[in-house]
Amino acid sequence: MTISDQFTETFRQEHREVRDLLFSLINAFTDLDTTRARRVVSAVAAATGPHFRYEEESMYPRLVPIFGAEYVGKLLADHDGAIRNARELAELADLTEIDQPQAERGIELTRQILPHVSDCDGLSIMVETLPEEDVIDILATRDLALEKNLDLLTWAGTVRTRRS
Ligand SMILES: [Fe+2]
Ligand SMILES: [Fe+2]
Numbered sequence: 832m833t834i835s836d837q838f839t840e841t842f843r844q845e846h847r848e849v850r851d852l853l854f855s856l857i858n859a860f861t862d863l864d865t866t867r868a869r870r871v872v873s874a875v876a877a878a879t880g881p882h883f884r885y886e887e888e889s890m891y892p893r894l895v896p897i898f899g900a901e902y903v904g905k906l907l908a909d910h911d912g913a914i915r916n917a918r919e920l921a922e923l924a925d926l927t928e929i930d931q932p933q934a935e936r937g938i939e940l941t942r943q944i945l946p947h948v949s950d951c952d953g954l955s956i957m958v959e960t961l962p963e964e965d966v967i968d969i970l971a972t973r974d975l976a977l978e979k980n981l982d983l984l985t986w987a988g989t990v991r992t993r994r995s
Contacts, residue, residue, distance in 0.1 A: 834966050839955040841970070845882050846952040852878065853941050853948070856920070860929075860937035868924040868937065876917060876983040881976035883910050884986055886951070887993075889972035890958065893965050897957050906954075907993060909947040914987045914995040916940040921984065 832840075852875045859867035887910065895903050923929060923937045958966060979990075987995055 834963055834970070835959045835961075838958060838966050838970060841973075842955050842958075843952060845878070846948050849875065849878055849882070850945070850948050853945055856941045857938050860923075860934040860941070863929055863931075863934050865924055865926055865929055868920075868929075872917070872920050872924040873982075876921070877980075879913070879917070880981045880983040880986045881973070881979070883913075883983060884976040884979075884981070884990070885969065885973040886910075887991070888976070889969045890954070893961055893969070894954065894957060897960070906947075906951070909950070911993065911995040913944045913947060914983060916944055917983050 852871055856868060856871045856875065859865075859871055887907065891903050891906055894906075920937060920940050923933055923940075926933070929937070958969070981990065
């Protein structure tokens with residue numbers, strides 16, 4: 832397996848995990864089950880923290896020569912939006928009980944994150960065209976992000992320089 836195949840496989844697996852967690856979150860809100868929602872919101876934050884981090888620290892900047900700064904800016908703005916939604920989702924899931932409108936808000940916030948999951952996964956078709964050493968650096972940055980293991984909201988509130 833080439834390094835770029837390895838990257839694509841890893842990347843796809845991470846997006847699958849986030850996709851499935853977001854689906855579970857929608858189900859938890861549908862069932863008005865805040866205990867489950869709380870657990871899933873934590874799992875989403877744990878999975879997306881290191882993922883967003885290596886994308887922003889190594890992968891997205893390397894896509895600027897391909898797409899131009901404007902589209903990469905849109906990807907970063909998608910991350911800002913996902914972080915804001917994750918914050919509100921954490922507040923909702925922290926409630927002991929939620930009513931129907933709150934559950935609907937939770938579902939709306941969760942669904943708003945979904946398009947970035949599929950858009951982001953498609954980026955691997957571009958990463959494939961980067962020199963091998965770039966892909967090696969992306970994977971090394973990923974290893975470091977996993978080692979630091981900051982959840983999304985902790986990372987966004989500390990290390991991340993962009994304000995969301
Ligand atoms: Fe991604
Ligand atoms: Fe992303």
